[in-house]
Amino acid sequence: MKTFISIKTPFLLFATLSVVAGLKSVQAFEALPAKPPVPADNPITQAKVELGKQLYFDPRLSKDGTISCNSCHNVMAGGDDNRPNSVGVKGQHGGRSAPTVWNSAFMSVQFWDGRAKSLEDQAKGPLTNPIEMGMDSHALVIERIKKMPEYVSAFKKAFPKDSDITIDHVAKAIATYERTLITPGSAFDRHQKGDKKALSAQAVRGMGLVQSVGCTSCHSGPNFAGPMLPEGTPFFQKFPTFPGSKYDSQYKLTADGGRFEVTKNEADRGMWRVPTWRNVSVTAPYFHNGAVKTLDEAIRVMAKTQLNKDLKDDEVKDIQAFLESLTGKFPEQKMPRLPATPGEYVVAD
């Protein structure tokens, strides 16, 4: 089994972290690096970014030509769809809330249950998930892409040494585009880099509270989703850590087994990847099932279920102000042009 980090208390966090090889120090607060980790076998090139952006926005990669990656992970917004759960082909609803694509390059595993060990792995999943993009097979995805001459040349530019159109190349291109989706420059980051006026007094109080209350035991690191770990190394947490609060039933917090649904190992029941705090204020509703509608309620629920603490209203407001300071600057992007299919079309419908 793969090494992974899982903690139940701050004490255990530090005990665990101390054994992680290569981890220099535990920093609760770090500015977002300008560049994310990049796997050695998929270096970033402009041609790959451009191709990946086309694929990311192309609804023809779904069975009936209606759903693109961007449908659920909308980069014109907070990188999600602002809905409790996503809607795929034929109006089907998924059971989980779409995680944001912004800064996902800083996550060491992907999906709520960490079942993909890289962005490349993740990109392959929704294409053939019957309730998401619904393609019958990756082979059909490739067949459809090959019908579009502009894609054929774009793959040649993006993969000059081996320009065969394969699902691995599709995933590499999409992942490369996603590695450009970084939001530095939040008020918090400016504060972290020395601009002490960047944060309001309320946000500064919130910054203190997330440490003293204990939130940063898990929400640490540059993406506030745990320490930077090698790609493929998950940072899981039990949710709820303190079961039995009113929130369990109110928000059906335990209906979904999380990591258990992947491994069928009882020890993994209720284990979830720690999500990022960056841009969290623009990605309501909250949690894996999108059951919590507002950020202030999400703060209350987390304090109770993870730390067994009842926060005062003022504390909630201060923490919310701090979380709002983590909304970054979304880079300007040009729209892609989607490859044409002169005189015909590729969605069989």
Add this chain to the structure above:
Amino acid sequence: MKTFISIKTPFLLFATLSVVAGLKSVQAFEALPAKPPVPADNPITQAKVELGKQLYFDPRLSKDGTISCNSCHNVMAGGDDNRPNSVGVKGQHGGRSAPTVWNSAFMSVQFWDGRAKSLEDQAKGPLTNPIEMGMDSHALVIERIKKMPEYVSAFKKAFPKDSDITIDHVAKAIATYERTLITPGSAFDRHQKGDKKALSAQAVRGMGLVQSVGCTSCHSGPNFAGPMLPEGTPFFQKFPTFPGSKYDSQYKLTADGGRFEVTKNEADRGMWRVPTWRNVSVTAPYFHNGAVKTLDEAIRVMAKTQLNKDLKDDEVKDIQAFLESLTGKFPEQKMPRLPATPGEYVVAD
């Protein structure tokens, strides 16, 4: 009843056109003007374009937050959805094929049946169409928009004299953005402006054929959709003009009554707005019901049903080459940023 242009033969076309006030001459071939007509009560401003683009791309203007204008009229592609018919909220299918938004500013009426007399009028329709964006009322659209503070400021900038958020202002902003969606610079346009090398010999033969065969009786004017008429003045045509061919049943050409479905007047049965030829090669499938899959077949069907002519294969290929020369240069566009809803969300679902 409003004046409208409806023709059955080239002879009648010219007879009818000669009585249209203000029409200087009938030109089969015109380069696309750089700017479209703009109604006096909705001048183009940058603030309005930017707001309109946000609204155009915002899926939160649909009932469940999944469908935006761009879902069916994709400006990253040919301005449509490359499907026989469109898919709205809850996976519902419409009965007609989405017309392209590109150069729609040059159309004097909107929708296949011409039921909207302006882009402004058109923009209001899909919002509350139960099988398109599915909002219960325009009032709910406005209520939702008002919950987003960045929209409130954007409306102030776009409509400084009367910045109330109304459905008319929503429609005016969207229509203004659409008036920027113009594709000059096609091979045909360059040829028209003197670059005689811009068209292949085959396309030049096709250009001759569309005149000699009779296609340009209707597909004339800068948008190849009839003469430029005052806003609100439709240019309708009977389809099929020559009923009884094998295509009627093969492609169910008469199942939809067209203009009749709006007026319930038998004289309007089978009357349709003449669609544009510009970018037609990137908007398959074809016709109001999207029943014809390829451009070559669409050419055969039109020659038979409208002119009672059976084209030879070479003639079809030449005409197709000419139609492909009408694909314009799609302007580069920046992606909009969609207004945030800090800490909460607006789609009730």
